[in-house]
Amino acid sequence: MLGLKRYLVTRGLTMFGVLLVTLLLTVALVGSNMDTILKQGIIFQVRSEITDNPSIAKSFTNPEDFEAFVQQKIDERIIALGLDTPWYSPQRIGYTMFKIMILDFGNATFLTSDTGSPNVGDILLEKLPKTVLLFTTATIIISIIGILLGAASSSKIGSKTDRLTSTFAVISSSFPVWWIGMLMIFAFAFVYQIFPARATPDIEPSDPGYILSLLYHMALPLITIVLIGFGSWAYLVRNFMVGVMQEDFITAKRTIGINKKKIIYKHALKNAAPPIVTILALSLSGSLGGAIITEAVFDWPGMGRLYFEAISVMDLPVIIGSTYVLTVLFLISIFIADLLYGYFDPRVRTGL
Amino acid sequence: MSSVSSADIKREFSKSVLGITGILIIISLITVSIIAAITIPASTFQEWNNPEKWLEYPKTSVPIWVNYFTTEKIPEHKIIEPQIFQSNSNNVYLTSQQFLINFEFDDFPSDFVYEYEAKYSNAHLISVNLLRPDGLEVNLLTMSLPFSENETIYKQRIFSTDEMIKKNLLMSSNLFMFDISQKSVTDILFSDTNENKILKGNYAFVVNMYGIDNQSKITDSKIVLGGKAYGFMGTDELRRDLAVGLLWGTPLALFIGVSVAIGSVVVGLIYGVYSGYKGKKTDETMMRFNDIIYALPALPFLIILAVTISNSIFLMIGFLMIFSWVGVAKVSRSMSLQIKTRQYVEAAKIMGQKDSKIIFRHIIPQLLPYAFASIAISVPAAITTEAGLSFLGLGDPSFPTWGQILHDANTYGATAQGFWWWIIPPGLLIAITGLAFVFIGNALDSIVNPKLKR
Numbered sequence: 001m002l003g004l005k006r007y008l009v010t011r012g013l014t015m016f017g018v019l020l021v022t023l024l025l026t027v028a029l030v031g032s033n034m035d036t037i038l039k040q041g042i043i044f045q046v047r048s049e050i051t052d053n054p055s056i057a058k059s060f061t062n063p064e065d066f067e068a069f070v071q072q073k074i075d076e077r078i079i080a081l082g083l084d085t086p087w088y089s090p091q092r093i094g095y096t097m098f099k100i101m102i103l104d105f106g107n108a109t110f111l112t113s114d115t116g117s118p119n120v121g122d123i124l125l126e127k128l129p130k131t132v133l134l135f136t137t138a139t140i141i142i143s144i145i146g147i148l149l150g151a152a153s154s155s156k157i158g159s160k161t162d163r164l165t166s167t168f169a170v171i172s173s174s175f176p177v178w179w180i181g182m183l184m185i186f187a188f189a190f191v192y193q194i195f196p197a198r199a200t201p202d203i204e205p206s207d208p209g210y211i212l213s214l215l216y217h218m219a220l221p222l223i224t225i226v227l228i229g230f231g232s233w234a235y236l237v238r239n240f241m242v243g244v245m246q247e248d249f250i251t252a253k254r255t256i257g258i259n260k261k262k263i264i265y266k267h268a269l270k271n272a273a274p275p276i277v278t279i280l281a282l283s284l285s286g287s288l289g290g291a292i293i294t295e296a297v298f299d300w301p302g303m304g305r306l307y308f309e310a311i312s313v314m315d316l317p318v319i320i321g322s323t324y325v326l327t328v329l330f331l332i333s334i335f336i337a338d339l340l341y342g343y344f345d346p347r348v349r350t351g352l
Numbered sequence: 353m354s355s356v357s358s359a360d361i362k363r364e365f366s367k368s369v370l371g372i373t374g375i376l377i378i379i380s381l382i383t384v385s386i387i388a389a390i391t392i393p394a395s396t397f398q399e400w401n402n403p404e405k406w407l408e409y410p411k412t413s414v415p416i417w418v419n420y421f422t423t424e425k426i427p428e429h430k431i432i433e434p435q436i437f438q439s440n441s442n443n444v445y446l447t448s449q450q451f452l453i454n455f456e457f458d459d460f461p462s463d464f465v466y467e468y469e470a471k472y473s474n475a476h477l478i479s480v481n482l483l484r485p486d487g488l489e490v491n492l493l494t495m496s497l498p499f500s501e502n503e504t505i506y507k508q509r510i511f512s513t514d515e516m517i518k519k520n521l522l523m524s525s526n527l528f529m530f531d532i533s534q535k536s537v538t539d540i541l542f543s544d545t546n547e548n549k550i551l552k553g554n555y556a557f558v559v560n561m562y563g564i565d566n567q568s569k570i571t572d573s574k575i576v577l578g579g580k581a582y583g584f585m586g587t588d589e590l591r592r593d594l595a596v597g598l599l600w601g602t603p604l605a606l607f608i609g610v611s612v613a614i615g616s617v618v619v620g621l622i623y624g625v626y627s628g629y630k631g632k633k634t635d636e637t638m639m640r641f642n643d644i645i646y647a648l649p650a651l652p653f654l655i656i657l658a659v660t661i662s663n664s665i666f667l668m669i670g671f672l673m674i675f676s677w678v679g680v681a682k683v684s685r686s687m688s689l690q691i692k693t694r695q696y697v698e699a700a701k702i703m704g705q706k707d708s709k710i711i712f713r714h715i716i717p718q719l720l721p722y723a724f725a726s727i728a729i730s731v732p733a734a735i736t737t738e739a740g741l742s743f744l745g746l747g748d749p750s751f752p753t754w755g756q757i758l759h760d761a762n763t764y765g766a767t768a769q770g771f772w773w774w775i776i777p778p779g780l781l782i783a784i785t786g787l788a789f790v791f792i793g794n795a796l797d798s799i800v801n802p803k804l805k806r
Binding site for chain 1: 640643644647648649651652653655656657659660661732736739740743744745746758761762767768770772775776778779782783786787790791794
């Protein structure tokens with residue numbers, strides 16, 4: 001058990017390192033922009049305060065003195081907010097990162113939550129469940145179909161089912177999901193008006209029918225994601241199974257005459273489980289990051305669309321906040337995947 | 353795994369149907385790229401985002417080949433060049449331009465524009481007539497050009513919506529058996545006289561320019577007959593000829609995909625092999641760094657990079673490379689761990705060869721089949737990721753890609769309005785290009801890892 005513990009600690013530390021690097025990179029990339037925007041805001045604020053109060057302007061006789069006064073006011077504010085040191089100074093980066101780590105993202109510049117709160121934390125809390133709802137459901141459906149289909153095609157290698165699955169896997173994986181999404185909207189929202197085109201429900205979240213409406217709006221994106229996703233899953237499972245089926249113990253079971261179906265679904269699938277579970281953990285999180293474009297196409301009110309909106313209006317606190325949350329989720333699932341892998345495969349934890 | 357010789361690979365590959373299909377698709381894509389580069393001048397392509405360049409083209413028109421499949425022929429959008437005749441009699445000089453149109457469609461043209469540039473002096477008179485298949489000649493407009501003592505150049509556009517044309521038509525309303533006052537000019541001009549139905553046949557716009565004492569000169573003129581079908585691929589909301597965008601998108605997609613794939617595989621290969629060969633602390637540190645990159649969420653980062661640094665296509669290729677070498681590095685490390693224990697590598701080491709020489713001479717050549725398979729397999733991901741970024745509106749505007757065409761389609765609500773010719777071809781091209789590389793990659797992969805074939 002000592003090996004496993006050491007393994008987990010190393011992995012945990014790596015993950016934490018990644019989190020810090022990600023944060024640092026994000027802050028570095030948007031930091032200079034953030035400062036420019038904040039400074040412009042201060043200048044605007046000071047100028048408008050002075051125009052609101054004409055007596056200040058009157059107390060000056062020459063315009064140079066007045067300008068100097070305004071500049072002095074601006075500088076005072078900048079120093080008060082700590083903007084006089086550049087964004088890359090260690091204490092400022094440290095402070096920003098510390099605040100983000102304790103999940104204090106501050107207020108959004110433009111975006112608000114459905115309830116009108118500008119707090120980034122509130123916005124994220126509102127969007128996250130919707131992304132999880134859509135993509136987790138989709139991933140679970142995909143994995144179930146994939147495992148069954150993969151097992152079925154590995155039982156008859158070279159059969160029609162097998163070749164169809166492999167072909168479908170290869171073809172579906174080269175289509176961009178969002179493009180298929182556009183086609184699905186075109187076909188099933190406009191040509192045949194079965195599903196709504198925009199995935200955002202048009203009734204208030206407080207309405208009792210909201211959940212039903214949300215599920216109805218979820219149908220089209222869900223179908224699209226499943227359609228594009230299950231092929232490659234089935235193909236992966238098939239390949240794992242083929243590997244397992246060549247192992248000696250399966251051959252032995254076959255020679256003593258155990259039913260082939262039983263071998264596949266009971267023994268082989270069990271032995272192919274470790275990589276399958278690992279991939280499941282990874283794809284659960286991978287789906288969250290890849291959701292950005294898909295949600296933009298379907299207008300699904302989740303994290304991905306929020307991210308896209310934040311980027312298009314350059315709402316920096318929201319960008320930083322959602323990048324952080326996405327990274328944390330991603331890292332958690334990588335960690336879980338590692339854990340499972342270490343649990344299933346003793347070679348990993350003993351460092352062989 | 354690495355004992356496959358290149359001759360073996362060639363022989364095995366030529367037996368793989370999918371692999372050959374992939375090669376054929378790529379050859380045809382390259383041919384398309386060459387054709388695009390030769391036939392469509394690069395300047396046209398650079399003007400892709402300049403709306404002025406596309407004024408003559410129709411808005412959201414279907415491709416012309418749609419007419420082969422429909423019974424109702426959709427009127428084609430035509431840009432017609434004139435035949436010019438010049439003559440003079442009794443000091444009256446005549447320049448006559450004839451624009452011939454064979455109109456065999458089942459709907460009226462939406463409008464027409466006559467555009468010309470004339471070089472003349474003194475007074476000149478211009479008259480625009482339409483000769484119809486039933487022999488009727490309708491005078492659309494007669495007007496004088498502004499008087500000028502010296503030779504001047506005069507440019508004008510006459511639109512079918514011009515008040516004067518409608519007035520002239522109303523004067524000859526007795527020719528038509530139906531009420532023409534509420535109809536648009538093209539609905540009247542291209543109509544049967546008995547009822548308001550399309551009259552098919554050969555039409556000719558005849559534009560005569562009369563001058564006394566001297567000949568005028570038409571330096572440029574054309575008639576644009578507005579229709580709802582244009583070009584091989586149709587046009588978009590901004591009147592752009594989609595064929596241009598799609599054709600030029602081909603070399604761009606290949607360039608992006610192949611350069612990202614080659615770049616990341618080469619980096620990953622050298623990194624992984626070096627790490628595995630060196631082993632110990634170096635290996636540990638390098639693999640930790642690898643883990644960090646692996647755990648970065650790629651798409652959010654690519655988006656931030658595109659927004660904050662630059663969306664230039666060349667930088668984008670670099671950004672894509674940053675996130676795609678990791679997997680290759682991991683696999684090549686484990687392969688080099690095996691290869692370095694082989695006797696000839698050990699022998700080379702004992703003989704005192706330099707590390708770099710051992711890596712490049714003895715280890716990397718063994719990994720080449722795997723490297724080629726990885727290059728082929730990572731091309732589609734690069735193409736779709738770039739397309740995805742472009743789709744979000746983060747593409748390089750000076751190099752319009754397929755993803756950007758889809759971005760525009762999405763912005764202008766092409767799905768809602770049923771502009772299928774705007775949505776289907778770019779996505780299909782992305783998919784086909786990706787598929788071709790996947791085919792090749794899989795064919796190579798099953799040669800390199802024969803286990804999967806059984």
